[in-house]
Amino acid sequence: MSLKEDILEVSRRMLMKHGFGKMSMRKIAKQVEVSATSIYLHFKNKDELLLELIDLSIANLTRAINKNVEEGDDPVTKLEKMADSFLDFAIKYPQEYEIIYMVRPEEMPEYPKEKFEQVRKIYEMLADILREGDRAGMLKVDNPLTSSYIIWAQLHGVASVIISKRLDTRIPTDEFMKQAKDHIIQGFIKQKTPA
Amino acid sequence: MSLKEDILEVSRRMLMKHGFGKMSMRKIAKQVEVSATSIYLHFKNKDELLLELIDLSIANLTRAINKNVEEGDDPVTKLEKMADSFLDFAIKYPQEYEIIYMVRPEEMPEYPKEKFEQVRKIYEMLADILREGDRAGMLKVDNPLTSSYIIWAQLHGVASVIISKRLDTRIPTDEFMKQAKDHIIQGFIKQKTPA
Amino acid sequence: MSLKEDILEVSRRMLMKHGFGKMSMRKIAKQVEVSATSIYLHFKNKDELLLELIDLSIANLTRAINKNVEEGDDPVTKLEKMADSFLDFAIKYPQEYEIIYMVRPEEMPEYPKEKFEQVRKIYEMLADILREGDRAGMLKVDNPLTSSYIIWAQLHGVASVIISKRLDTRIPTDEFMKQAKDHIIQGFIKQKTPA
């Protein structure tokens, strides 16, 4: 593994363990067992390092979401799989998830809008599936884009609550996740109206 | 306005703009136009300052949520009003809202559990209404506590997306909010099964 | 007890517990349960407070040393009693002892020479006894002043070693003290040359 990759790996781990605020170039360098100066050979500065980290995280999330979806799946199954994968990713890599959704534009002066655009692709993917389901008569969707944002917002809320450990300890995480997800998706499934 | 209130106000703004990590006592002092030392006359330390900020925000949110609910309202109406008030508060006072949900346990070693407990009261209130609706045959609720967390998580997701300006610019905020809220609540309303 | 006495008492205790460096006006005030400002009503500033503390300590030591000496005692007994009392005081009130002997002139710019003079009285007392013993043929003293300083220096060494916890743990403090004291005094006792 190259030094650059080492640095990214360690940074990510540090971000995951101690949060955004405590990620320091020096500490990264020490953990990679390299001089602090060396980081600057691979990244212009801390912001750039962070940016690459975000890039990677977005790529990972995008990949994760599509991982289980198969060509032949029907739209509802696809939707379910995506929702599952989304929540799984958030729970499994909370800080990576947070890099994407919780770093605010204001926090980093040089934060390029295009990163956000990149994330939007995820909603577009979702919107595509909604459209597909609508056409197939399986989903009830007025405005695919709005709906995909609604789904995502809700999933994001669920993920946030779990990640930030705000869930009541009496509620089992797994069950909460499953019920919430069902609730979210159910709202879009077309009721089979008999006769 | 007292110095203490000034400090809180400025802190709140700074916290929101730059996050807890970059919220600095010195910067606050400078902005309040007071010596850094003076802050310590009103707050024991940085953590305590943050804590007080959270306290106030929680109190405000709790008050806001109950503001419109009236004794005679039926459960569904109550639920709607609470959801509305919740989102309204979040949109109107994003900083206060985020203070409550944004600061992470990890960021503050000494974060007292009781603050979280305090927030939990909000869910309990929600749960009470759900129970009431269930008894009245108007809502379909298996587990009131879990359900109230689901509702809240979803609302929180919606609020977050709007506040953090991640909503696609093509989607009007108001409509998004309304649709999302309907979606969330609809999931709990008992279908009137005719004859 | 007056507030002034309270302050002195607390200061002394603080000095004893946490050492010179950590004695702070604020902490004293807090412990006396009085505002920090109030101290300044009784002492011009920290140095003055310290000075009074030293004064008291010197007075205490002087008193302690003479406590057991009785008019009728022969010089050797007097010497022994004084040595005992000296070491006892040092061990029993180590920080008070240290105020006297370890605060260096340089540490406090305004430290008045007269304090040192005051301490010198102790040696003079010692010298008097030596002279008395010499006249009585019980002690062998060439130069009373030098000898009294030698005795004192040695006693001080013994006290220092114990107070600063530099004594090997295998050596019992009591025995060490006793042996050392004997050694010191023995050096001045006239050998009875028989016939």
Next chain:
Amino acid sequence: MSLKEDILEVSRRMLMKHGFGKMSMRKIAKQVEVSATSIYLHFKNKDELLLELIDLSIANLTRAINKNVEEGDDPVTKLEKMADSFLDFAIKYPQEYEIIYMVRPEEMPEYPKEKFEQVRKIYEMLADILREGDRAGMLKVDNPLTSSYIIWAQLHGVASVIISKRLDTRIPTDEFMKQAKDHIIQGFIKQKTPA
């Protein structure tokens, strides 16, 4: 001279002049004409800096004490030489001497016991000589370890009095030192009992 050595030198001086509590990294830096940060390139923190200071001083004292002792010397001569060297060192390098004995365990929470152990070696050396003298019938020693501590304590007292300038100005330092030393050693020399 390297920066590290400069820092040590300045620290040593400052420590002696104002005590550990008032020895400040910033002041050291300013005096060395270097940024405060730079000190941290050579010492992990203030405590470590002090520790290194102590280390060096102990090493120097140990070396100094043995400097004049020769293999063939008889025990009494060895003892005399060591005492002389000890006092010489204390008078010649008062700062280094005091570093060893002045800094108190309480002042530094993390003070490693091993440093004290290191100093104890000096007493062991002394004890060895006492044992040797006892075996040779030249010294009268009951418990070598205790005795070596007694000797040292007394020497230390003598050194302290001189260094801290508490000696009465009427007494010439040299003579005081010589007389005191004789007194201390004399106490252990076996009287030649004729016939």
Next chain:
DNA sequence: TATGAATGAGCCTTCATTCAT
């Protein structure tokens, strides 16, 4: 006699970054 509010100076330390090698 007592105090709450305020402050400037100072403390130790960490940080991101640069420069010469």
Next chain:
DNA sequence: TATGAATGAAGGCTCATTCAT
């Protein structure tokens, strides 16, 4: 590609002291 030395800025915090009341 790599580094050791250096630094200015900043951070949280404590301190002795003053002032108005």
